[in-house]
Amino acid sequence: MSTLIDGPQPPSAVGSAGARASRLHIPAVPARPGHRSDFGYLSLSAAGALPRPAIDARAADIGELAAGLVRVLDDDHRPVGPWHLPLEPSVLKTGLRHMLLTRAFDRRMQRTHRQGRISFYIQSTGEEAVSVAQAMALRPGDMLFPSYRNQGLFVARGVPLVDLMCQLLSNRGDMCKGRQLPVMYHSGPARIFSISGNLATQYPQAVGWAMAGAIKGEDHIAAAWIGEGSSAEADFHHGLLFASVYRAPVILNVVNNQWAISTFQGFAGGEQQSFAARGPGFGIPGIRVDGNDFLAVHAVTQWAAQRARANHGPTLLELVTYRAEAHSTSDDPSRYRPRDDYQHWPLGDPIERLKQHLILAGHWTESAHQALSAQLEAQVDSSWAEALAQGTPEQGCSLDRGLMFEDVFKDMPEHLRRQRDALAAERG
């Protein structure tokens, strides 16, 4: 064996790493358990401070949008600035409803996991505005390529909760026929692509879908979401490159919730510059937006959608938010960040902010909010009962095990047919 201390050296080894202090830069992490939260690293712009350019703007001319932060709601929940495109109160209330339903669904499924009735779950708490506002700013024909933390897309597109719950239960109603880990949903009719366990793969795929739309002369666009941690994968860069080369009608979203399991966003490159700033390097406009500001998220998504539909090409959006809960039911964030970190998050909670905005504008009241919350919780409960009617975990797997061999190919080849029969014989 060769080491730097003794024995033969690798031929190109120089010096001794052990002899001198390392000069390598290691990204800083603002606060670990036992420390005070510190969000001083976040660059924030005042609400309303950034311009809203024309949809055919060149990436190089709007670099400030990639470095700053587009915000519409100010600290008093008043909408300000050029990105405030007034939306009908009914639209805002629908958005609030979708966000509340997403959160109620998450809470309930988390509890269900604790009771041992589903094997795994991922919450999107604190990030509801990302999926809901973006889905609402797009058209039903647009194709969505989500990550595993975009359940709000399914809610906003009206996919019944029962369908999602049956997937979590792997029962007779499971759209994935028992093949996928819980939360790896899809919906053909709602145009939401199948979620992969392998990070970032959906990015170039969304670009390809959008390219096909352009080739066919359609005006549907595509949108994809990944976490800032996943933006480290090569597929992120493949997506940007293809989108740039062919000016594909696609919206590429990076959801920067600050954490990738235990890894702080600095380790994905966020310390040097924003994630939105990756766009201009490819000639793609990058816009960094307050991801907890429903109005701002809606406005930038609409801008990017208009740009794509008018054939001016792709946009990279960075949605700045915070992962309020654990990464998943397998994770314990108190091991790597301050327990109360989220309480100090400067951009607040997306539901609370939209609620306060609506109250301030005279379209909403505290009691209406309570009543809606109660109604949505009841909806979650009744959906859960409906889902259980298609097979409970206590009854064991309610799906035919032969399904395991289907859909590997369109037609089952001989060797799989033999294996299916062998399994059936084994199980009697």
Add this chain to the structure above:
Amino acid sequence: MPQMNMIQALNSAMDVMLERDPSVIVMGEDVGYFGGVFRVTEGLQRKYGEHRVLDTPIAEGGIVGAALGRGVNGLRPVAEFQFSDYIYPAFDQIVSELARLRYRSAGAFWSPVTVRTPCGGGIRGGQTHSQSPEGIFTHVCGIKVVMPSNPYDAKGLLIASIEDDDPVIFFEPKRLYNGPFDGTPDKAAVAWKGDPRAEVPEGHYAVPIGKAQIVRSGAALTIVTYGTMVHVCEAAVRDTRLDAEIIDVRSMIPLDVDTLCSSVSRTGRCLIVHEATGFSGFGAELSATIQERCFWDLEAPIERVTGWDTPYPSAFEWDYFPGPARVAAALRRLMSPP
């Protein structure tokens, strides 16, 4: 002697190597401050610092490429992939680069990278947290491929891998991290504590790469297996009361052909068991090699028991997993061929 589970044994191997050799560095997603999602690198960053135990971006191709470069420049990287299902973004860096650097540069450049990665099912992980891709990498010339089945071997083989000047892919059957698992999910989980294979010396020792181990001697037939399936096969042998010899391959490349073949020549019958899909799996190589050497001693065709040729389905995990019943049925067939 201290008792360790497999997680502790692997941790101890890296601890020993970081201590002994300043060129050893550990890197991977969540391995530093957090200590890894399976806790295998717990405490190492605290002890050896952020410069030797590095958190990395989520970029497997980058992890291998950068490990290769560090290795060329005198370090000895141990890179973790969070799940072996996530090794594929690094495929080109492993297959075209890591495996062939020494060959293509006629020995001018080489890189002693160890890639550690948890594999196998049994944790309700579905198709992207359960795969056993070892066979894919045994088809590549220039990397060693190993898989331990107990804490003692885990530590000794990992030390040998880190000390090895060739790249090694080190597969860790995650279902064995906390205890020997015999393939019956409904039984209460058994811990490593009290198992003789969990007696692990604190200090430095190596289990040589390239040596199989006979874990049970027998005369009636030979079972050739590795990883989690070693324990499943032990259960099947108990159930069938056959006098089977069980061999833990441990090292797929290089392969200890002599140990395998002298056993099969003695018993005349051979069952090959692995969790990975069967078609073009490593069992095919085992079967061909054994058949070439032992043909005239065989009294029955060599059989294979493997995972089905489908992705690993989440809800049908225990229908997919080649459990003791499937192994036992094959054992009976082998003993009385039609």
